[in-house]
Amino acid sequence: MQIIEVHTKSRPSTVYCGEGAYARAEEFLRDKDTFIVTDTNVYRLYGEKLRADFPSARICVVKAGERHKNKATLFQILDEMLQAQLHRNSVVAAVGGGVVGDMAGFAASVYMRGTRLVQIPTTLLSQVDSSVGGKTAIDYGGVKNVLGAFYQPEYVFCDPVFLQTLPPREIKCGWGEIIKTGVLDAKIGDRILENASRLYDLQFMKEIVADCIRFKANVVEQDETEKSGVRKCLNLGHTTGHALELKYGRRSHGEYVLIGMWLESVIAEREGVCTAEYAARVRELIALAQKRIPAFADARSVVKYALLDKKNSEKGIVDMILPKARGEYAEYRLSAEKYAQYLTLLQERQA
Ligand SMILES: NC(=O)c1ccc[n+]([C@@H]2O[C@H](COP(=O)([O-])OP(=O)(O)OC[C@H]3O[C@@H](n4cnc5c(N)ncnc54)[C@H](O)[C@@H]3O)[C@@H](O)[C@H]2O)c1
Numbered sequence: 001m002q003i004i005e006v007h008t009k010s011r012p013s014t015v016y017c018g019e020g021a022y023a024r025a026e027e028f029l030r031d032k033d034t035f036i037v038t039d040t041n042v043y044r045l046y047g048e049k050l051r052a053d054f055p056s057a058r059i060c061v062v063k064a065g066e067r068h069k070n071k072a073t074l075f076q077i078l079d080e081m082l083q084a085q086l087h088r089n090s091v092v093a094a095v096g097g098g099v100v101g102d103m104a105g106f107a108a109s110v111y112m113r114g115t116r117l118v119q120i121p122t123t124l125l126s127q128v129d130s131s132v133g134g135k136t137a138i139d140y141g142g143v144k145n146v147l148g149a150f151y152q153p154e155y156v157f158c159d160p161v162f163l164q165t166l167p168p169r170e171i172k173c174g175w176g177e178i179i180k181t182g183v184l185d186a187k188i189g190d191r192i193l194e195n196a197s198r199l200y201d202l203q204f205m206k207e208i209v210a211d212c213i214r215f216k217a218n219v220v221e222q223d224e225t226e227k228s229g230v231r232k233c234l235n236l237g238h239t240t241g242h243a244l245e246l247k248y249g250r251r252s253h254g255e256y257v258l259i260g261m262w263l264e265s266v267i268a269e270r271e272g273v274c275t276a277e278y279a280a281r282v283r284e285l286i287a288l289a290q291k292r293i294p295a296f297a298d299a300r301s302v303v304k305y306a307l308l309d310k311k312n313s314e315k316g317i318v319d320m321i322l323p324k325a326r327g328e329y330a331e332y333r334l335s336a337e338k339y340a341q342y343l344t345l346l347q348e349r350q351a
């Protein structure tokens with residue numbers, strides 16, 4: 001098991017990563033007033049185990065899925081926290097994927113202006129990405145993650161045992177964020193390409209999870225609240241990814257990120273931000289998880305969702321992070337008109 005310290009200013013986090021991490025969670029929570037938040041799917045698979053391992057904990061079960069990452073579910077969690085008479089020293093433990101982690105984290109950040117929080121991520125995506133770094137949120141008013149807070153967990157217990165029950169769709173979803181990390185970090189990218197045939201191999205997933213967490217921890221330490229700009233790099237593929245997710249919403253978050261990165265690699269190449277060779281490397285990485293880029297009806301209209309993106313700094317302009325060279329990225333701005341033209345590539349294309 002690896003121990004990764006995240007030295008953030010607001011509150012440092014410790015990540016236990018690998019086999020035995022869940023046992024550490026049991027140890028830590030044993031003598032605490034614990035409030036577990038999980039979703040219906042995770043509860044179906046692990047509810048009995050959670051009840052046995054944390055006999056005195058209260059368990060709040062929310063409906064699974066991104067469409068429930070909303071105000072109603074947030075207030076369900078807060079209501080149950082209040083009914084359970086949690087105090088500031090109680091510990092909220094998010095046991096689930098990124099949806100549970102983001103909502104439980106947000107609830108923990110506002111309840112009594114902040115209760116203690118630990119993350120026990122159970123999806124590949126939440127292990128490599130969302131459980132680390134302290135971003136918490138719900139979707140609201142048709143905008144993803146628009147209400148939220150930066151709120152660091154004290155601990156993240158990231159155990160591969162949970163990955164064994166993940167359906168392939170969710171593993172692919174995690175690979176969306178891992179490949180994003182591989183585009184941002186050349187060594188991780190090389191490692192993924194060298195192990196191209198092992199993407200669904202548990203051993204390889206275990207290794208790459210720790211690499212991705214280390215990468216993210218380093219970024220978050222430099223720019224915890226996305227002020228200096230360093231943290232913005234994590235949005236690679238997300239301008240288009242989030243906009244597609246909002247309009248179509250049928251595929252997983254990670255898959256939309258892969259498709260978003262594909263389009264943004266084309267934009268980077270055509271706008272002269274990166275060379276054709278480098279764009280080809282990015283697409284080679286993407287193709288490991290996303291063999292075919294699907295066609296979307298009326299993709300051009302997705303521009304209106306991109307214009308709502310939190311990263312934008314000016315009306316009518318879409319801000320995005322583009323791949324530039326090995327381990328380098330660029331902040332880039334396109335007019336809505338030009339971006340809409342690029343979006344038509346997703347309309348016509350059948351890769
Ligand atoms: N906070 C951040 O920094 C950050 C970063 C990236 C993504 N996110 C957010 O994370 C969310 C996506 O997270 P996700 O992909 O984990 O989605 P998710 O939480 O919806 O989980 C995906 C599905 O897998 C199920 N599941 C969870 N663990 C399982 C297990 N061990 N075995 C079987 N099924 C399991 C869930 O019930 C759900 O149906 C998005 O809302 C995104 O915005 C946040």
Ligand SMILES: [Zn+2]
Pocket residue numbers: 177238253257
């Ligand atoms: Zn993401």
